Amino acid sequence: MATQASRSAARLMVSPSVILLFIWMAVPLGMVIYYSFRRYRLLNPERAGWNGWSNYSSFVFSPDFGGALVNTLILVLGVLIITVVLGILIALLIDQPIWGQGPVRILVISPFFIMPPVSALVWKNMFFNPSNGLFGELFKYLGMRPFDFLGQAPLGSIVTIVAWEWLPFATLILLTALQSLDSEQLEAAEMDGAPVLKRFWYIILPHMSRSITVVILIQTIFLLGIFGEILVTTAGGPGTASTTLPFLIFKEALLDFDVGTAAAGGVVAVILANIVAIFLMKAIGKNLD
């Protein structure tokens, strides 16, 4: 298939996407690095100039940064743990012979298709709201005082919402992995006298391990960027209790109009994301031919 003619045709066909993606990557990255060393506030742009590392120090040493980093970590880890553990359990359950596997799959997968502002607002108002939400009603019914989820446990509530959005993804992928397990392997293990738990531990789990890695890595990429859910539920509050890194950058840029500091934050976010990306790329790269 590889003749000279076909190779030059191929190069021509690949170039538009390569050029576009290069611009899309290099230009903003260059700009964000440039502005991270500039003093630049949209409200008084005339006082612009070089600023050394002070944008970085003001971003990194601001009292909000440490909190935002911790919140980001809690959000990502919390959602990962919930979705992977529940995902495995639900996948195992659905994979059993049951009546109506198709409809069950459809029900389970549905939350993934709900746009983030919708799921966030539905949860915020119709479940978490202490006076009108269903959880409040449930608490009242059980004779307890309604709990103000978003006020008292803002990050936990956001973790719940995001976990609900991403559980379908984890479940679906783990289910796919599970269904690709050669049933003869399990039968062989059964013949060898391995009980159910051992079969899970020594055969099913190792078989799924690659998919679990992929789920973790891909979710991490998306979770590091969670934004809409926070914006419409707590707007990062109360105080900064639910401010994550992306949200902090957004606040600096579009609420405080401090381009320099936001850019420095952007560079920090890019570096963090790249650390995760390296692992993800390794996992995916292995799978190429």
Next chain:
Amino acid sequence: MARAVTPARKSINTAAAWTVALIIFFPILWTILTSFKPEPVAVASPPVFLNFDWSFENYETVIQQRGYGQFFWNSMVIAFGSTILGMIIAIPSAWAMAFVHGKRTKDLLMWMLSTKMMPAAGVLVPIYLIAVYFKILDTRFLLTIVLMLMNLPIIIWMLYTYFREIPVDILEAARMDGASLTNEILYVLTPMAVPGIASTLLLNVILAWNESFWTLNLTAFNAAPLTKFIAGFSSPQGLFYAKLSAASVMAFLPIMILGWFSQKQLVRGLTFGAVK
């Protein structure tokens, strides 16, 4: 497994699976129910499930008073525009990489994927400034381009994994049979790739439809899609649960139904072919 399970066992499994599934689905179901309630019923305590006067009034209100149509149209334009534009650019690239598999193809693919790893928040500032500079902030044009670029690596990857499954032999056979490159693509490759192209289109429309970082940050009103429309309900006045629900249902129902048909492709697309 090809073994019969006892009916009792199967019943228990079925009950458990359906319970879990319904719990997961419940918020969606509740939203759909609420969208048909009068506002006071929507916040009634104890909650009312089915026993109320069903009406489409909330839908009418949302469409007529909140300008739903404009937002919906923007969502359509942006989601389909960015996806179709992306496909036009991606199809030749994916073909080339799949069928003229060179030494550097793999590196190129990995590099394309790496652009996807750039956190949106990290480049918010430059994109915002560029948009301001070119006076394209809050335009559908900007959103279409940004979402296209954001999803381009996924589109290329998905198409690539589909195209790779088309046996090269068949294309070579076409070449031996005297087909020119154009005829080869037109008569042999495209018909065989239609399922892959369709599912790529579908998944990326879904992703673009639900994208809510760029759509929230780069639009105000003119180009605002449904994500922005819904976010507008975050600072409520008066009773609004039923209207919020109606608006939500109109925002997610079409795309959710599309999504149901794309389960398989979803796995593949979102894991970049790592899980099939």
Next chain:
Amino acid sequence: MGRITLDKVSKSFGEVNVIPPLDLTIEDGEFVVFVGPSGCGKSTLLRLIAGLEDITSGQIRIDGNDATHMPPAKRGLAMVFQSYALYPHMSVKKNIAFPMKMAGVDPAEQERRIKSAAEALNLTAYLDRRPGQLSGGQRQRVAIGRAIVREPAAFLFDEPLSNLDAALRVGMRLEISELHNRLETTMIYVTHDQVEAMTMADKIVVLQAGVIEQVGSPMELYHKPRNAFVAGFIGSPKMNLIGGAEAAKHNAATIGVRPEHIAVSATEGTWKGTIGVSEHLGSDTFFHVHGTGLADAMTIRAGGEVDLHHGDTVFLTPDADKIHRFDKEGLRIE
């Protein structure tokens, strides 16, 4: 017409030289078979002729015209692939019509050729089916049909039968041979099955690591293998190759005796050994004899049924006229 000449043709994939410069002429109307072990470059050579790969150096001429840089479509060759490579979205009829459609053959003529090809290949009943609804053998016939209607200068086959079961393979082998007798068109056929090579070829080209070891008719190769490799490769079961003192007696580094040229007896003979596995087919009996001190196991073919079994002591006597001798480099000594 279909005379194909390869002139110092070589092929490298990047650094790896798969085919060193090689000369070969294929006469018009000849049935040529490329054989050799897996990975020796048979497919590559065929694809170079087809134009599916660029040659690294050298020249390919088809009927005297330089075809080195011609795209595959212009070479007037038809290829049948191992995987059949049928277009899955087209009916059998459309598959067969495709090359004619590409060539702009007029529709009435297309119909005529499809009809005659379908009759010749027993496909008339399946013309409206998709390839997915056909058996392996039927698919193979469609692939051949698609090649025939082009009326090519030469047919190229790359292991066309290897996906078929044994019985079908024998049937298709005959059909392809008959096709060649009828059309009298050049055919180049790649296989690693030496039985296919022996039964079908006018001329066999034995390849090893991209190098032509010998070119000749099946019987030439059988009776006068140019070297030990060809000797071992052609013939089934394989020739017994013996080194050491026994070979030295014949003034050779290695001697070879085909299994059918060794007589077996329970009482007397040149070499003594013990039967390991014995295979009784009725028409033939094969013995694997150990402990002769000549080779690990000697393979013997005896006609008809011979009543000797595992563990029996036997005596072997080679047919002195049919001993092949090879020197240190493995070349034949006349």
